[in-house]
Structures are given as C-alpha cells and as structure tokens.
Amino acid sequence: RTLRIGGATTWTTGLIELANAAVITIDASGGLISRPSAAPEQIFGSGSGTAQVVNDGAIVKEGFNISGIAENVEYVGTGAVIVDQGEFFISAASPSPFDGSFVSNLGTLRFNGASRSFSPSASLGGAGLIAFGDAGPMPAINQVDACLSSPANVRVENAEVAFNCASPTALDYLNLAHPGSVVEGSSAITIIGQLEWNHGIIRGTAPGQTIEVAVGASASLAYLVNPAIGRFLNNRQFINHGLLFWVGENPLTLEAGAELRNESDGLLRVLLQQGLGTHLFWDSSVGARLLNLGSMEIDAAEPFSIEAPFDQAGTVTINGGAMTIRQGGADSGDYVIGTDARLDFQSASSIRNLSTSSSVSGPGKLIVSNSASVLIDNVPFAPGAVEIRNLGTLQIDAPAQVAIGDWFLAGGILNGNADLAASNTMVWAAGTLASTLPGTAAFTILPGADLQIIGLQPMRVGNGVSAPLGSLFNQFLDHRELRVQGTANWSGGDFFVPLNSTGRVVVEAGASFGLSSPDMPFFGCAGIPCVAEFIVDGTLQMFGSTADLQLTSPMLLGGDLFVDSGALGLPDLVQNAGVIRVGAGANLNLGTLTINGGSLQGSGIVGGDVTNLGGSIDPGLSPGYLSIIGDFVQGAGGTLEIQIAGLTPGVNADFLFVSGTATLDGTVNISDAGFTPTPPQIYEFLNSDTVIVGAFANANVAYPGYEVSYDPNNAILSPVAGPLTVNSIADPGTGTCDVTECTLREAIDQANSTPGPDIIQFAIPGGSCVGAGGACVIVPSTPLPQITDSLIIDGYSQPGAAPNTNLPSSGLGSNAVLQIEIDGNLTSA
Known part of the structure; x- marks a missing residue:
C-alpha cells in the first residue's frame, strides 16, 4: 500500500x-x-x-x-x-x-x-x-x-566522504572525528571557518589536490578516541593560510607524496600537554614533506618530532619543550629557541644545511645527535647552548668567532672553519673538536667560563691507550686548538690527535687547567705522524693519580705547573717563566726539563734530565727534599736556592738529590731560615749518586765563616778551613770541637769531615798538664778515629813546648817525633 x-x-x-x-x-x-x-x-x-x-x-x-x-x-x-x-x-x-x-x-x-x-x-x-x-x-x-x-x-x-564538485568545496566547518573518518574526492577543499581533525584520513585522487585553511580560518589537530590512533594525509596538499593548532599527541602521517604546507600568512602552533609528545611521520614517498613558509610555534613538554622531510623557509619559535627533526630538507628560515627549549636534529637522515637567510637564536639548546649532520654555513648562529652526541656532526663555518654560552660534546663531532668559544660552560664527555682548515682553528674557553673534560670511561687496553679508539668514548683534537682563558678540569677520558692532524692545548695567562682523573688519562697521537702540543702560560695543576701527555714537541711553560699528587708524564718540558712545583710523593716524569726562567720547587721527584740555564731550583716548600732521577746541569745563568733551618735534609733544610751526574755552574744561594750552624757543623745540601762535575761560580752564603766545599759526590756547607785547636785532655768529649771544649778525638773527627787539608794545634791550659815535666797527657778511652784526609798535628803549638831532643825521623826534615805510649792496659773498646 x-x-x-x-x-x-x-x-x-x-x-x-x-x-x-x-x-x-x-x-x-x-x-x-x-x-x-x-x-x-x-x-x-x-x-x-x-x-x-x-x-x-x-x-x-x-x-x-x-x-x-x-x-x-x-x-x-x-x-x-x-x-x-x-x-x-x-x-x-x-x-x-x-x-x-x-x-x-x-x-x-x-x-x-x-x-x-x-x-x-x-x-x-x-x-x-x-x-x-x-x-x-x-x-x-x-x-x-x-x-x-x-x-x-x-x-x-x-x-568515507568523497567531495567531487568541479569547483572547490568551501566548508565553514569540517570535523573528522573517528579513526574511520575519510575525506577524499577530486574536489579541492577550502576551510573558511574551522577544521577539527581528530582522526582519520584526508585523501586526494591526484597530485596537487589541496585542502586549504583560508585566511582567518583555523584548524585543530586533536584526538577524541585514542592518542595512539593517528591521522593521515594522503596524496593531497594541506595548505594553511590561517591558524593551525596541533593539540593532540596522536601523530600525523604523510602518504603518497602528501605535503603539509604552512604558508607565509599562516601560523602552525603545536600545543601539547605536560608529558606528551607527538610525531609527523611519512611513508618514504617522493614529494611528501612539511613546508614552513610562515610561522611555527612549539609549546610542548615532550618533543614534537618531525620524521618527514622538512623544508623550513619561515620562522620556527620553540617556546617550550622540544622540536626534533629526523629527516633532511632545505633550511632558509629562522629558528628561535626559547628558555629551557630544545631544537634537536636527530638520526642519520637528518642532514641539514642552514645557509643564505637562515639563523639560529634564543636562549635554548640546539642538539645534534644520533648521526645527524648540520651545517651552519656563514649565517647568524647564537643559541644559548649546543649539545652534540651519539655521532652527531655540527659544522660551523663563519668568518668571526662564534661564542655560545654552554656546550656539551658526548660522542659527536664539532667541525668547521670558525673559531668557537664557550662563554659559560663546556662539558666534553667524548667526541671530536675538529676544523676544516688545514691549520688549527681555536675553541676558546673565555674568561669566567669553565671546561669539564669528563670522559665516558672506556675499556682500558694499557700503555695509556683506550679502546675503542672512537669519538663515542674518547676526546679527539683534529686540526683544532683548545684554548683556555677561564678554568678547565680534566677528570676522565683520553685525548687523541688523529693521523696526519694537529691538536694543541693552550692555557693562557690567568687561566687554569686541572688534571684530576682517577684513571691514567692520555694525550697524544692516535696514529703517527701527528702534532700533539701543550702550551701553558697560566696554571696547569695535577690532582689525580697519573696523566700521560705524549706530546710531539716539548711542553712550553710560561706559567705555573703544579704536580701536587700523582704522576705527570711528559716527553720534554721547556720552562720559560713561572713555577714548577712537585709535591711530596708526586712525580714529574719526563725526558728532559730545560729551565730558561722561572723556578722548580717542591719535595717530589723529577724523573728525567734537568738543565737549569736561567731559572732557579728551590727544593721543597721551605724547606724540602727534591729528587732528580737523571742528570742535572746548571748553567752559568742558573741558580740553586737552599734554605737552612736545621741540619736534617728535607725536614728543616733544603736538599737536592741527583741520581745521575751533577754538572755545576752558576749560582748557589744559601739562606738563613732560622738556624745558624757553628764549626765544625757542616751540611751536605746536594748529593749526586754518580759524581759532581764542576763547581758553582758564585756561592752566596748567609753564614760568616762558612763556605761551599765539594767532595766527589756532595756539595757541602762547611766552615772556612783553619786550624783546629785542642784545649782539653779529656776523651771523648761532648762531640763538638769548639772554643768551649775541643778534645783530640773531636778535632780528628772534624778534620775528617772537612774536605781538604787540616791542621790540629794545641792550647791545653797549664793546669791540665800534670804529666812528667809538665807534659799534657791525653789518654784515649777508645781507639782514636782513623785519619781519612790530609792532616798535620802540630804538637809544638802547645804553649811552653820545647824542641824534641830525640833523633829526627829519617827523611822527614824535622826534629819532631810523635810519641805514643802503650801502658799495657786494655781499653774498654
């Protein structure tokens, strides 16, 4: 019906x-x-x-x-x-x-x-x-x-809705609300009001078809169903002239050559909630890309990850969170990185060349990681911080120095022809500081800035070499000069200079460089030949256990070198000014040390040959015991400083020990540090285990009546040579021959201890001479010391002595006879 x-x-x-x-x-x-x-x-x-x-x-x-x-x-x-x-x-x-x-x-x-x-x-x-x-x-x-x-x-x-109007389809409002939502067809689509794209697909039927957000219109990319269910743009251009807000963490995938284009009058703003990130994917199809000609603003707690080709010709402002770029593309626009924000170029496919009108600015951080490669080609580059890690490469080419506040290098490469600088911090965990120039470009730690070389603790092989020899685990200087004007501390990792390259460390005047690694850090060639150099005009201080600097030319020292603990190894060292201080228990091991100026101080060990041509050697830190394990040569312009506050070497008086030959010239200054020796006291202030050659040309002694004398192995502070006067018949005495008391035993002991010929005279008071005829009788309680040096004992010097009436000794040309009476009684010795 x-x-x-x-x-x-x-x-x-x-x-x-x-x-x-x-x-x-x-x-x-x-x-x-x-x-x-x-x-x-x-x-x-x-x-x-x-x-x-x-x-x-x-x-x-x-x-x-x-x-x-x-x-x-x-x-x-x-x-x-x-x-x-x-x-x-x-x-x-x-x-x-x-x-x-x-x-x-x-x-x-x-x-x-x-x-x-x-x-x-x-x-x-x-x-x-x-x-x-x-x-x-x-x-x-x-x-x-x-x-x-x-x-x-x-x-x-x-x-699925296919709009096939022959004319563009104009929509005041379009909402794709479901994972199964599909908008397609042969018609161009223009949004003149609002687009809400929660899920689903926008698809075209031929290349060049568009969906366009008109001027004054807006689009929102949010999610309703599930943040894991994304949206897809397939074979169609999405063109934004208005406001495009990406607020959902569900991703967008570009398929079949689709393009997301933010025009010069458009704003693409990513607004993600705390803890959420999102992705722009692609299906590897030709032509698929994100193109920014206008303004992009990123406010995301977690990364907005662009994993499709990205051409950037507008302005990208990262106000918060991070934007990650994981593919290549053309860069002719500006990146502005806000406070605590990050711009991260990531993955081997992210090969970027910022040239022509590009720039990078803002207080935030630029990151190049995971084998990404970024070239800054003579464009303004001033982010607040730069981080390069995991085989990332950043090349900076610029005609003038590029100074960045904070740098972090951990397993990547920082390259380019620009002189670079850190105005706040540089943390070098691993990686390569390189230059594309044939010489060396500088990386400078500016005054007030700090360098921390921390290393990634690679597996040890031995002999100062770490494995693997890769920038993921070690530091490399490749045609680059590391120049320190602020402070630096090397607490871990090894330095290498690649084969056929040059690497140089310069510590400028007023700067400091500390070595505090608990391991044995190494600096030298990764392959021969190379040039590995170290120049110190500031302060180089050793705190750690051991450091081995295998330089290809002598370290040049115009500042201070403090080896306060551990051991520092160098092939050669040339000191032109400043102080070398080797602390007690510390070692400075080198091939040769040449002192043209400055001073060598301390109570440690210098392992190597030392030549003092124009500086000073001051054992201890007032006083101390300094050892040279090698030969020692002091030239005419050199000075040895000895301070005496007692007679115990290294405890209260300076002492220099030389294991090899000590060749002496120049000046020795012996100064009073609070103790005055009295004859016959002597002090051996320099000892050679081998032999002493020559003598000091100038000996400035603070003690009247004392001079510098020598035996084959010692330089000695000793009383000026003169007669020793026996004034007592006692034996053995107090142990010191002086005006208060001097026994014959004490006189012989002092004569033996004083280099050169000696004379013993007698001035025994008459009251002590009670022997027959007023003879002064000395009865030794033990055998007298063996005479070890040239000695004259002048008995006629005793007041009241008369010529000996006995026959003169044959051939002596004297009528004196030394009479020794043996009374038949055994001594206690």
Missing part, C-alpha cells in the same frame, strides 16, 4: 513501519513534519519487497528528539530534507544518486548506514551540521558529486 502525502502532515509519535514493499510518497505540494514528542522515531521496512520513501516535496525535522529513515528503506525523489531542530538521519540507500535539497538549518542531518551518492544537481548546506556516518562498526561510503552551498558544516565519523 502507498501512503501519499499531498499536504502538510505532522508526525509526532510512533514508529512508521513500511511492511511488504509499502511506500510513502510525498508529493511536490506535500510535506512530512517530523516532531517526535518523546522517544526517537523512525520509518523502517519489514516483510518482503523493498520499502520506499519517495520525497518530491519536503521532510522537515523539528523538535529536540531524533527521527529518521532506517537502512532497510530506499530513499528517492527530488524533494527537500530540512532539519530545523534536533537530528534527522537517513540510513537508507537509493537505487540512484540522491537528488534534491538537503539542508540543516540548526540541528544535525546525518547520513549513515548504507552507502550512497549525491548527484551533481543535488544541493547540501545550511547553518546546521551535516554528518556522515556514526559510531557504528560499518562505515558508509558517500560520493558527493554535488557542490555544497554556503554555509556548509560537515562532520565525518565512521564513514
């Missing part, structure tokens, strides 16, 4: 069941007004045959509830469907394309259920919402060959 409606019919209550091929026909003059009063209502079919709604008039939806035409009913006709309030759905299919007019003035007109098409003569539009699909599991396919009239607001849920 057919129900024909020729006038106005109001449908308020109840379902309409079209059984057994029943039909509702709405004539051109008729109208079905759906105004459901309570529950949702629908027209549905049952039984056999095909139920139909033939609309040549109008279906008008009023009221807040839902009504519609079920999927098992065919919809045909050229009439109008008008939604003034609430929602009206058409789940029905059609044996032919939909024709007529479909208008949503205020509510929602939904096409769901079955697939359908709209003829070119149909019209869709209205200020309300036209929805395709729903949350159901079966997506409907909607071919819209009609052109939408303005205004047009479209929502696509679990459905």
Whole structure:
C-alpha cells in the first residue's frame, strides 16, 4: 500500500513501519513534519519487497528528539530534507544518486548506514551540521558529486566522504572525528571557518589536490578516541593560510607524496600537554614533506618530532619543550629557541644545511645527535647552548668567532672553519673538536667560563691507550686548538690527535687547567705522524693519580705547573717563566726539563734530565727534599736556592738529590731560615749518586765563616778551613770541637769531615798538664778515629813546648817525633 502525502502532515509519535514493499510518497505540494514528542522515531521496512520513501516535496525535522529513515528503506525523489531542530538521519540507500535539497538549518542531518551518492544537481548546506556516518562498526561510503552551498558544516565519523564538485568545496566547518573518518574526492577543499581533525584520513585522487585553511580560518589537530590512533594525509596538499593548532599527541602521517604546507600568512602552533609528545611521520614517498613558509610555534613538554622531510623557509619559535627533526630538507628560515627549549636534529637522515637567510637564536639548546649532520654555513648562529652526541656532526663555518654560552660534546663531532668559544660552560664527555682548515682553528674557553673534560670511561687496553679508539668514548683534537682563558678540569677520558692532524692545548695567562682523573688519562697521537702540543702560560695543576701527555714537541711553560699528587708524564718540558712545583710523593716524569726562567720547587721527584740555564731550583716548600732521577746541569745563568733551618735534609733544610751526574755552574744561594750552624757543623745540601762535575761560580752564603766545599759526590756547607785547636785532655768529649771544649778525638773527627787539608794545634791550659815535666797527657778511652784526609798535628803549638831532643825521623826534615805510649792496659773498646 502507498501512503501519499499531498499536504502538510505532522508526525509526532510512533514508529512508521513500511511492511511488504509499502511506500510513502510525498508529493511536490506535500510535506512530512517530523516532531517526535518523546522517544526517537523512525520509518523502517519489514516483510518482503523493498520499502520506499519517495520525497518530491519536503521532510522537515523539528523538535529536540531524533527521527529518521532506517537502512532497510530506499530513499528517492527530488524533494527537500530540512532539519530545523534536533537530528534527522537517513540510513537508507537509493537505487540512484540522491537528488534534491538537503539542508540543516540548526540541528544535525546525518547520513549513515548504507552507502550512497549525491548527484551533481543535488544541493547540501545550511547553518546546521551535516554528518556522515556514526559510531557504528560499518562505515558508509558517500560520493558527493554535488557542490555544497554556503554555509556548509560537515562532520565525518565512521564513514568515507568523497567531495567531487568541479569547483572547490568551501566548508565553514569540517570535523573528522573517528579513526574511520575519510575525506577524499577530486574536489579541492577550502576551510573558511574551522577544521577539527581528530582522526582519520584526508585523501586526494591526484597530485596537487589541496585542502586549504583560508585566511582567518583555523584548524585543530586533536584526538577524541585514542592518542595512539593517528591521522593521515594522503596524496593531497594541506595548505594553511590561517591558524593551525596541533593539540593532540596522536601523530600525523604523510602518504603518497602528501605535503603539509604552512604558508607565509599562516601560523602552525603545536600545543601539547605536560608529558606528551607527538610525531609527523611519512611513508618514504617522493614529494611528501612539511613546508614552513610562515610561522611555527612549539609549546610542548615532550618533543614534537618531525620524521618527514622538512623544508623550513619561515620562522620556527620553540617556546617550550622540544622540536626534533629526523629527516633532511632545505633550511632558509629562522629558528628561535626559547628558555629551557630544545631544537634537536636527530638520526642519520637528518642532514641539514642552514645557509643564505637562515639563523639560529634564543636562549635554548640546539642538539645534534644520533648521526645527524648540520651545517651552519656563514649565517647568524647564537643559541644559548649546543649539545652534540651519539655521532652527531655540527659544522660551523663563519668568518668571526662564534661564542655560545654552554656546550656539551658526548660522542659527536664539532667541525668547521670558525673559531668557537664557550662563554659559560663546556662539558666534553667524548667526541671530536675538529676544523676544516688545514691549520688549527681555536675553541676558546673565555674568561669566567669553565671546561669539564669528563670522559665516558672506556675499556682500558694499557700503555695509556683506550679502546675503542672512537669519538663515542674518547676526546679527539683534529686540526683544532683548545684554548683556555677561564678554568678547565680534566677528570676522565683520553685525548687523541688523529693521523696526519694537529691538536694543541693552550692555557693562557690567568687561566687554569686541572688534571684530576682517577684513571691514567692520555694525550697524544692516535696514529703517527701527528702534532700533539701543550702550551701553558697560566696554571696547569695535577690532582689525580697519573696523566700521560705524549706530546710531539716539548711542553712550553710560561706559567705555573703544579704536580701536587700523582704522576705527570711528559716527553720534554721547556720552562720559560713561572713555577714548577712537585709535591711530596708526586712525580714529574719526563725526558728532559730545560729551565730558561722561572723556578722548580717542591719535595717530589723529577724523573728525567734537568738543565737549569736561567731559572732557579728551590727544593721543597721551605724547606724540602727534591729528587732528580737523571742528570742535572746548571748553567752559568742558573741558580740553586737552599734554605737552612736545621741540619736534617728535607725536614728543616733544603736538599737536592741527583741520581745521575751533577754538572755545576752558576749560582748557589744559601739562606738563613732560622738556624745558624757553628764549626765544625757542616751540611751536605746536594748529593749526586754518580759524581759532581764542576763547581758553582758564585756561592752566596748567609753564614760568616762558612763556605761551599765539594767532595766527589756532595756539595757541602762547611766552615772556612783553619786550624783546629785542642784545649782539653779529656776523651771523648761532648762531640763538638769548639772554643768551649775541643778534645783530640773531636778535632780528628772534624778534620775528617772537612774536605781538604787540616791542621790540629794545641792550647791545653797549664793546669791540665800534670804529666812528667809538665807534659799534657791525653789518654784515649777508645781507639782514636782513623785519619781519612790530609792532616798535620802540630804538637809544638802547645804553649811552653820545647824542641824534641830525640833523633829526627829519617827523611822527614824535622826534629819532631810523635810519641805514643802503650801502658799495657786494655781499653774498654
């Protein structure tokens, strides 16, 4: 049966069941007004045959509830469907394309259920919402060959909508809300109001097709269902002239040559919540890319990761969080990195060349990592910090010095022809400081800045060499000079200079460089030949266990070298000024030390040959015991400083020990540090285990009556040679021959200890001479010391002595006879 409606019919209550091929026909003059009063209502079919709604008039939806035409009913006709309030759905299919007019003035007109098409003569539009699909599991396919009239607001849920209008489709509103949402077709699409792209696909049918956000319009990339379910742009250009807000962490993937283009009048802003990041992927298709010609602003707690080709010709401002670029592309625009923000070039595919009108600025950090490669080609480069790690390469070419606040190098390469500088900190964990110049470009730690060389603790092989010899684990200087004007501390890792390269460390005047590694850091060639040099005009201080600087030329010292602990190894050292201090227990091991100026101090060990041509050697730190394990040569311009505060070497008096030959010239200054020796006291202040050659040309002695004398192995502070006067018959005495008491034993001991010939005289008081005839009798309690040096004992010097009447000794030319009386009594010795 057919129900024909020729006038106005109001449908308020109840379902309409079209059984057994029943039909509702709405004539051109008729109208079905759906105004459901309570529950949702629908027209549905049952039984056999095909139920139909033939609309040549109008279906008008009023009221807040839902009504519609079920999927098992065919919809045909050229009439109008008008939604003034609430929602009206058409789940029905059609044996032919939909024709007529479909208008949503205020509510929602939904096409769901079955697939359908709209003829070119149909019209869709209205200020309300036209929805395709729903949350159901079966997506409907909607071919819209009609052109939408303005205004047009479209929502696509679990459905495919192909806009095939010959003219661009202008939409006031477009929402892709479901993972199954698909917008496609041959028509260009222009958003003149708002795009909400939560999930789904925007697809084209041919290269060059566009979806465009017009000037004054906006687009939002958010998610509704699941942050892991992304969105896809396929074979279509997305062009933004308005405001594009990326607020969802679900990714966007560019497929089949798709392009996301932010035009010069567009703003692409990434606004991600705390702890969330997102990705722009691609399918490796040719032509797929992100192109920025306008402004991009990043506010993301976690990285906004661009994993598609990225051409940057506009301005990228990273206000917070990070932007990661993992592919190549052209750079002719500006990057501005905000406080605590990061710009990270990452992966081997991220090969970037910032040239022409590019720039990098802002207080944030630029990172090059994971084998990425970035060239800064003579453009302004002033980020707040730079980090290079994990085989990343940053090349900076510039005509003037490029100073960055903070640097961090950990397993990457910093290269280029520019002189570089750190104005705050440089942390060098591993990696290469290189230069593209044939000579050496400088990396300078500016005054007030600090360098920390910390190393990555590689596996030790031995002999100062670490494995593997790679920039991931060690420091390399490759045609680069490390110049320290501030402070530096080397606490770990090894330095290498590559084969056929030059590496130089310069510590400028006023700067300091500390060596505090608990391991044995090494600086030298990774392959021969190379040039490895170290110049110190400031302070180089050793705190650690051992450091081995295998330089290819002598270290040049114009400042201070303090080896306070551990051991420092050098092939050769030339000192032109400053102080070398080797602390107690410390070692300075080298081939040769040449002192042209300055001073060598301390109580440690200098392992190597020392030549003092124009400086001074001052053992100890007032006083101390300094050892030279090697030969020692002091030239005419050299000075040895000896301070005496007692007679114990290294404890209260300076002492210099030389294991090899000591060749002496120049000056020795012996100064009073609070102790005055008295004859016969002597002090050996220099000892050679081999031999002493020559003598000091000038000996400045602070003690009257003392001079510098020599024996084959010692330089000695000794009393000026003169007679020793025995004034007592006692034995053994107090141990000191002086005016208070001097026994014969004491006189012989002092004569033996005084180099050169000596004379012993006698002036024993008469009251002590009670022997026969007034003889002065000395009875030794033990055997007298063996005489070891040339000695004259003059008995006639005793006052009142008379010539000996005995026969003169044969051939002596003297009538003196030394008489020794043996009384037969054993001594106690």
